Amino acid sequence: MTPAEQQHFFERMATQNASFRYRLPSKPDVGRFIDSLIRFLFPITQDCKQFVVSTADTYRELNRQLGCLLKPLEEHLPVDKELTTERFFDQLPDTYDALLLDAQAIAAFDPAAAGVEEVIAIYPGFYAIAVYRIAHMLTNLEVPLLPRMMTEYAHGHTGIDIHPNAKIGSSFFVDHGTGVVIGETATIGSNVKIYQGVTLGATNVAKSMASRKRHPTIEDNVIIYANATILGGRTVVGHDSVIGGNVWLTQSVEPYSLVYHTSQIEVRSLAAES
Incomplete structure (x- = not known):
C-alpha cells in the first residue's frame, strides 16, 4: 500500500472500531x-x-x-x-x-x-x-x-457448546460430549444424561425470534442418546423418558416415553459374492 492508502485504511479501521458497542x-x-x-x-x-x-x-x-x-x-x-x-x-x-x-x-x-x-x-x-x-x-x-x-x-x-443462558438442573451428566449443542433458551431438569452429538436446538433461527423460547424443555431423569436432535421452544420431553440415538424430534412426548429411530441394516458376505 502507498502511504496514502495505508492512512485511509487506518482511518476506516478507526471509524469501525469506534462504532462497536x-x-x-x-x-x-x-x-x-x-x-x-x-x-x-x-x-x-x-x-x-x-x-x-x-x-x-x-x-x-x-x-x-x-x-x-x-x-x-x-x-x-x-x-x-x-x-x-x-x-x-x-x-x-x-x-x-x-x-x-x-x-x-x-x-x-x-x-x-x-x-x-x-x-x-x-x-x-x-x-x-x-x-x-x-x-x-x-x-x-x-x-x-x-x-x-x-x-x-x-x-x-x-x-461441547452450552449457551450460558440455558437453565440446567442438578446432577447433569454429559458423556463423551463431542458435538453436543445446548441452545440459549433450553431448559434441562435434574438427573438428565446426554451423550455425544446431541442437539437441543431451534426450529426457527430468524433474528425476530431472539426474545422467545426457541429451544426445548427436557424434564427430570431423561436420557438422550448419541446424535439425537430435539428442536423447538414448544417441544417438551416428559420426565423419565429415553430418547434413542439418531432421533429427530420436533414434538413433545409424554413422561415415561421411549422414542427411538429405526433403520434397515443389511449385512452381506463379500466372500460369497466373489
Whole structure:
C-alpha cells in the first residue's frame, strides 16, 4: 500500500472500531481466569513445578482477576464491578455444591470412570458443565458477553457448546460430549444424561425470534442418546423418558416415553459374492 492508502485504511479501521458497542477483556485472560477458578475449587492436579500459595491468597487473586475482566464492561453493568465481583463470589459455594453433584453423577453412571477425581481432572463433559455453571452466575448478574466468552472457551477445548443462558438442573451428566449443542433458551431438569452429538436446538433461527423460547424443555431423569436432535421452544420431553440415538424430534412426548429411530441394516458376505 502507498502511504496514502495505508492512512485511509487506518482511518476506516478507526471509524469501525469506534462504532462497536462493547469493549471486551482478552480471550487469553478469560481462559486463565476460568482455569484458575476451576483449579481453585478442585485442586486435584499438580504441576511438576509447584508453587505453594494459600487458599486465601488465591481467592483474593481470583477476585482481582474477575474485576479486571469486568473493567472494560463496567459501563454496561447494572451495578459497579466491585459489587458484581462480590455477588459472584457470594454465589460460588452454591455453584461448588452443584458441580460436586455433577461430578458424582458422571462417576456413578459412567462405567469407565475410576472415580470423582478422574471426572473432575479429565472429563470434557465435566469441564464444559463447570464453565457453563460459572458463566451462568455472571448471566444472572446481568454481565454482558463475558459469560459467552467463557462458554466458547470451553467449546473450543471440548467440542461441547452450552449457551450460558440455558437453565440446567442438578446432577447433569454429559458423556463423551463431542458435538453436543445446548441452545440459549433450553431448559434441562435434574438427573438428565446426554451423550455425544446431541442437539437441543431451534426450529426457527430468524433474528425476530431472539426474545422467545426457541429451544426445548427436557424434564427430570431423561436420557438422550448419541446424535439425537430435539428442536423447538414448544417441544417438551416428559420426565423419565429415553430418547434413542439418531432421533429427530420436533414434538413433545409424554413422561415415561421411549422414542427411538429405526433403520434397515443389511449385512452381506463379500466372500460369497466373489
